[in-house]
Amino acid sequence: MCKRILFFVMVIFALLINFSCAPKQQLMTIKPEPEDAAPIAFDHIPSFINVPVSVKLKDIENQINAVLKGLIYEDKTIEDDNIEIKVWKQAPITIQNDNGSSDDKIKTILPLKAIIKYRIGTQTMGMNLYKTNEFYLNGVVTLTSNIGLTNWKLKSKTHITDLKWKESPSLVVYGKNVPVTYLVNPAIKLFRDDIEKSIDDAIESSMDFKPNVLAAIEKVSVPFKMNDDYESWLRIVPIEIYTTDSQLKKDKVLLQMGMKCTMETVIGKQPESKFDAKSIVLKPVSKMPNHITSNIVAVSRYEDASKIMTKNFSGQEFSSGTKKVTVKNVAIWHKESKMVIALDLQGSINGTIYLEGVPSYNNETKELYFDNLDYVLDTKNRLIRTANWMAKGVILKRIQENCRYSIQSNLDEGKETMLSYLNNYTPMPGVFVNGTMDDIEFQKVQLTNNAILAFLKVKGNISVTVDGLK
Incomplete structure (x- = not known):
């Protein structure tokens, strides 16, 4: 009896040894080769950026004072109308809102001095019978200007509304200054048009937005690297630039500017700029929406996605009865508009299986997942022949649950980067950018x-906001 039991135990022991020493089933599959990884340009989705601009009158004042210095008007030809005029700015010009007006008007106060030479008489029989006299003027001129934006230039239509003399206008008679206020006040019309025009010209030349706008857009249009690891570049291509009429509100000039553009991401070497000032359309519009709509691209390299999904499979075991496998590594790539997912298996079978599917997005979990995931044809055929339990839908469904990964970090990083440019960002002294962002919407x-x-x-x-422009 003992011999029978001993014999039975030895048989069982031998079977166990034989089973444990038997080689694992090796799965030999054909790898779907990835496509060429050349740099590629992505789809163009237009973006619209609306930029309300606020310019303080103080900055316009500073710019005008920078343009108008010292001698601001001179007429050196006396032969045409018997008058020669020189006008100097005596002190800085001040600009303020004309509160007494319901229209968009500014009030300019100009301290000035002027010398007006005039001649009377005639020339006959080769004899010069002219007599030249000079007026000396020292006073403060008040001008009122209607302002508006035309072809990206802040333009004005200025009129002298008041003139107060610090000193009585005088005429040089035999080397002495003789007050002649009663003569000069009617004669102001001789140079008032020229003074008004000099103010308008100064406003137009100092408040020409077009060169600054185009220069800024040209800088923005130079592709810049977003990520060294991804070798990804953002290229902005402007299409149209918009502006509304300006409005005067308290101590500020307000206007709306906007840009329609495409934002494209290019992987590989730095692409060339597509900026072309001649092709950009400048359009006046009556109004614009009070928001920005920006289309951006979150880039996930296949290497990074593979690492994330490998972590998803860590510690996961897939079994059917006594058959078990674990996934040791995940690799993904693109082929013919689908995603290929390679799973390196270890356990009851060893080898690599290949699946393919179409990526989709779950807006609630912020995860990319793969819809209609299935084994590629060669893998399915070999599983049916050698490991049919793996070919069944239950195992495939469990694998599919792990073939997902979150792009939340991409979204957070993108939002954080954009917000950094919306928190009192100063691209140049005196210019401040502020704004807010809604949640990022997946497309x-x-x-x-x-x-x-x-x-x-x-x-x-x-x-x-323009405040303290240099």
Whole structure:
């Protein structure tokens, strides 16, 4: 009896040894080769950026004083109308809102002095019978200007509304200054048009936005690297620039500016700028929406996505009865508009299986997942022949649950970057940018040769304040 039991135990022991020493089933599958990973340009989705601009009258005042210095008007030809005029700015010009007017008007106060030479007489029989006299003027001129924005220039229509003399106008008679106020006040019309025009010219030349706008847009249009690891570049291509009429409110000139553009991300070497000042359309408009709509791209390289999904499979075991496998590594790539997912298995079978599917997005969890995930044809056929339990839908469904990853970090990083430019950002002294952002809205997924692109839309508002412009 003992011999039988001993014999039975030895048989069982031998079977266990034989089973444990038997080689694992090796799965040999054909790898779907990835497509060429050349740099690629993504779809163009127009963006619209609305920028309300606020310019303080004090900055206009500073710019005008920088243009008008010392001698601000001179007429050196006396032969045409018998008058020669020189006008100097005596002190800084001040500009303020004309509170007494219901229209958009500014009031300019100009301290000045002037010398007016005039001649009377005639020339006959080769004899010069002219007599030249000079007026000396020292006073403060008050001018009122209607302002408006035309072809990106702040223009004005100025009229002298008041003139107060610090000293009585005088006429030089035999080397002495003789007060002649009663003569000069009617004679102001001789140079008032020229003074008014000099103010208008100064406002127009100092408040020409077009060169500054185009220079700023040209800088923005130079592609800049967003991420060294991704080798991704953002290129902004302006299409149209808009502006509304200006409005005067208290101590500020307000106007709306906007830009329609495309934002594209290019992977690879730095692309060339597509800025072309001649092709940009400058359009006047009556109004614009009070928000920005920006389309951005969240780029996830396949290498990064593979690492994330490998972590998802860590510690996961897939079994059917006594058959078990674990996923040791995940690799993904693009082929023919689908995503190929390679899973390196270890356990009851060893080898690599390949799945394919179309990436989709879950807006609640902020995750990319793969819809209609299935084994590629070669993998399915080999599983049916050698490991049919793996080919069943239950295992595939569990695998699919782990083939997902979050792009929340991409969204947070993108939002943080954009907000950094909306918190009192100063691109140049005296110019301040502020704004807010709504949540990022997902649009679609696009596959490229070497990355998954999540197209996102961002809404918010932005404003630019000019205060202390140098």
